[in-house]
Amino acid sequence: MIDLFVLVLAIPLVGGLVLAVAGERTWAPNLNVIASAGTFLASALLTAEIVAGGPRFAFGEAFFIDSMNVFFVTLTAFVGMTTSIFSGPYMRNEREHGKLSAARLRLYKSMFQLFMFTMLAALTTNNLGILWVAMEAATLTTVLLVSLYRTAASLEAAWKYFILCGVGIAQALFGTILLYFAAERVLGETGNALLWTYLVDVKGQLDPTIMALAFIFLLVGYGTKVGLVPLHNWLPDAHAEGPTPVSAVLSGLLLNVALYAILRVKVLADGAIHTSFAGNLMMGFGLLTLVVAAFFLSRQKDIKRMFAYSSIEHMGLITFAFGMGGAVANFAGLLHMTLHSLTKSAIFFAVGHAAQKCGTQVMEDIRGLIRINPLIGWSLMLGTLAILGMPPFGVFASEFMILTHAMKHHPWTTPILLLALGVAFAAIFGKVQPMVFGDTQAKRLPHAPAIVPVFVHLAIVLMLGLWIPPYLTRWFHEAARMLG
Numbered sequence: 240m241i242d243l244f245v246l247v248l249a250i251p252l253v254g255g256l257v258l259a260v261a262g263e264r265t266w267a268p269n270l271n272v273i274a275s276a277g278t279f280l281a282s283a284l285l286t287a288e289i290v291a292g293g294p295r296f297a298f299g300e301a302f303f304i305d306s307m308n309v310f311f312v313t314l315t316a317f318v319g320m321t322t323s324i325f326s327g328p329y330m331r332n333e334r335e336h337g338k339l340s341a342a343r344l345r346l347y348k349s350m351f352q353l354f355m356f357t358m359l360a361a362l363t364t365n366n367l368g369i370l371w372v373a374m375e376a377a378t379l380t381t382v383l384l385v386s387l388y389r390t391a392a393s394l395e396a397a398w399k400y401f402i403l404c405g406v407g408i409a410q411a412l413f414g415t416i417l418l419y420f421a422a423e424r425v426l427g428e429t430g431n432a433l434l435w436t437y438l439v440d441v442k443g444q445l446d447p448t449i450m451a452l453a454f455i456f457l458l459v460g461y462g463t464k465v466g467l468v469p470l471h472n473w474l475p476d477a478h479a480e481g482p483t484p485v486s487a488v489l490s491g492l493l494l495n496v497a498l499y500a501i502l503r504v505k506v507l508a509d510g511a512i513h514t515s516f517a518g519n520l521m522m523g524f525g526l527l528t529l530v531v532a533a534f535f536l537s538r539q540k541d542i543k544r545m546f547a548y549s550s551i552e553h554m555g556l557i558t559f560a561f562g563m564g565g566a567v568a569n570f571a572g573l574l575h576m577t578l579h580s581l582t583k584s585a586i587f588f589a590v591g592h593a594a595q596k597c598g599t600q601v602m603e604d605i606r607g608l609i610r611i612n613p614l615i616g617w618s619l620m621l622g623t624l625a626i627l628g629m630p631p632f633g634v635f636a637s638e639f640m641i642l643t644h645a646m647k648h649h650p651w652t653t654p655i656l657l658l659a660l661g662v663a664f665a666a667i668f669g670k671v672q673p674m675v676f677g678d679t680q681a682k683r684l685p686h687a688p689a690i691v692p693v694f695v696h697l698a699i700v701l702m703l704g705l706w707i708p709p710y711l712t713r714w715f716h717e718a719a720r721m722l723g
Contacts, residue, residue: 241299243284243285244285244297244302244363246277247278247281247282247285248359250273251274251356252353253274253277254270254278254352255274255351255356256349258345258348259345259351261446263342263345267348268326268327268331270329271276271323271327271352273595274352275316275319275322275355276320278316278320278359279316279317279682281316282312282316282317283316285304285309285313286309286312290306290710290714297363299363300365300431300434300502301364301366303364303365304363306721307721308362311362312362312494314577315355315358315359316355318466318487318488318492318580318584319351321588321696322491323351323484324350324688324691324692325429325588325692325693329482329484330347330482332595334617336595336617343388346383347384347484350559351489352682354380354381355448357373357376358373358496360376361374361377361496361499361500362496362499365435365436366433366435367415367433367434367438367503368419369385370639371415374411374464374500378401378405378498381400381493382401384481384482385397385477385481387482387485388481390480392480393480393481395476396479396481397469397480397481399472399477400473400476400477400658401406402461403470403473407460407462407464410457410460411457412460413456414452414454414455414456415433415453417449417452417453417456417656418433418449418450418453418507420449421445421449421453422711424446426441430599435507439506442506442507445507445510447511447513448701450512451474451508451512451516453504453508454455454505454508457500458501458504459520461497461498462501462524464493465497465498465501466494466528466550467551467555467558468524468527468531468551469529469531471528474547474550475544475547475551476490476544476665477547478546478547479541479543479600483543483588483590484591486543486590487588489548489550490550490579490583490584490587491581491587492580494554498557498576499653501558502561502722505517505518506721506722509723517562518563519562520558520562521558521561521562522562522563522649524555525556525557525558525561526652526655527555528551529555529655529656530555530658532549532551532648533662533666534659534661534662536548536662536666540602540603541600541601542590542601542674543628544600546583549667552628552659553575553579553583554579556575557576560686563644563648563649564722565644565648566716566720567595567640567644568640568641569720569723571637571641571644572637572641574637574640574703574707574715575634575637575638575641581593581624581696581697581700582626582632582696585618586622588689588692589602589618589619589622590619593605593615593619593674594610596612598612606673606674607676608675609676617675618693619675620675622693623668623671625700626669627664630704631701631704631705632700633700633702635704638660641656658674
């Protein structure tokens with residue numbers, strides 16, 4: 240019997256290589272969907288296995304699956320699958336409009352699968368060195384995806400992404416080296432100094448000064464990929480100039496995985512330093528990110544740039560939640576990560592179809608979506624209401640938990656949080672409402688959009704606002720406990 244974990248990593252890797260070699264054939268979009276669906280099925284079965292049997296290793300001790308990462312694996316695979324479904328008709332429409340050639344479609348599908356492989360490898364590795372390598376590999380695949388259109392703006396965005404994230408990942412490498420230096424003093428030259436399962440057992444013995452310095456570099460390094468201010472400049476450009484499916488996985492997956500890397504290291508830093516040093520740093524970066532992104536939202540004219548700043552805003556809120564720490568804040572942070580991933584990817588699906596319908600990403604030129612295609616119009620409206628935290632969608636519950644916890648334990652942050660969230664609400668709703676309900680003269684698309692993934696995502700977000708399944712609640716509680 241083939242190991243499920245092997246399948247989770249092997250399917251996107253092999254799928255990417257096959258799509259790269261085969262080229263753009265008539266069956267290539269279907270193979271992209273089949274590979275993504277196979278990855279999701281394997282990850283769901285792996286999740287069930289871990290829930291039933293507990294954590295386990297794979298490939299010796301190089302990879303480790305526990306209650307903290309197994310659900311993120313399933314979430315990542317699910318968003319990857321729905322994005323592949325969405326990208327089929329979307330990319331066909333782009334080709335009909337003359338924006339993409341067969342060679343670039345070949346590049347897109349192969350790099351999409353390899354990007355999924357890097358995300359899953361980063362989530363499941365037990366070795367913090369391999370985690371760094373996986374994040375760097377994700378940078379390289381993403382650069383090729385962002386520059387897919389080969390326009391001056393997309394190439395500029397790709398270079399900005401490559402340079403900024405290259406500098407960031409270099410900081411993360413130095414932090415990883417410092418972490419190894421601290422661990423080797425305790426574990427010796429056994430080759431286990433970067434294995435998280437060994438590190439977490441001896442975290443109380445690690446040198447606090449070295450660990451504090453390591454955490455700073457790792458927070459800055461991986462924080463660049465999270466989009467934390469002032470390290471965020473690449474993100475709006477990458478979202479605006481890359482294909483919409485790439486925007487969906489960047490917001491829905493890459494930001495989550497980068498934050499996951501920070502959380503793993505935070506557990507070690509908290510155990511070594513014995514103070515709230517790491518948490519205070521995350522709270523500071525989170526608040527700054529939330530406020531800056533909220534005020535930049537109102538200045539945007541491009542719809543994808545606006546929702547890119549919305550992603551920055553929400554990652555700031557999530558970082559702030561994890562910085563506060565404790566069972567409630569960690570639970571709320573994990574829930575918000577899940578909901579943001581599902582909601583924001585759904586929004587980008589809707590935005591992609593809307594931009595194709597109207598032939599532009601400029602918000603002033605997008606009007607009357609509900610008249611052109613009611614499904615697209617309502618999906619954008621409902622997605623917007625969900626991401627703004629309107630009940631009964633799940634984002635309301637997670638934001639409410641974060642706010643109430645902040646009121647109780649850090650009351651001075653409450654006015655800042657309310658102001659930022661209020662400004663973000665006014666900016667986004669004020670711009671989206673005329674796009675949905677205004678007058679229009681837009682034409683129909685040559686290929687019908689894949690609207691099902693949008694409503695599947697929003698249905699899950701709605702369900703999580705009304706009822707969280709018991710097994711999911713148990714996972715959130717267990718993962719929150721591990722984070723401290």
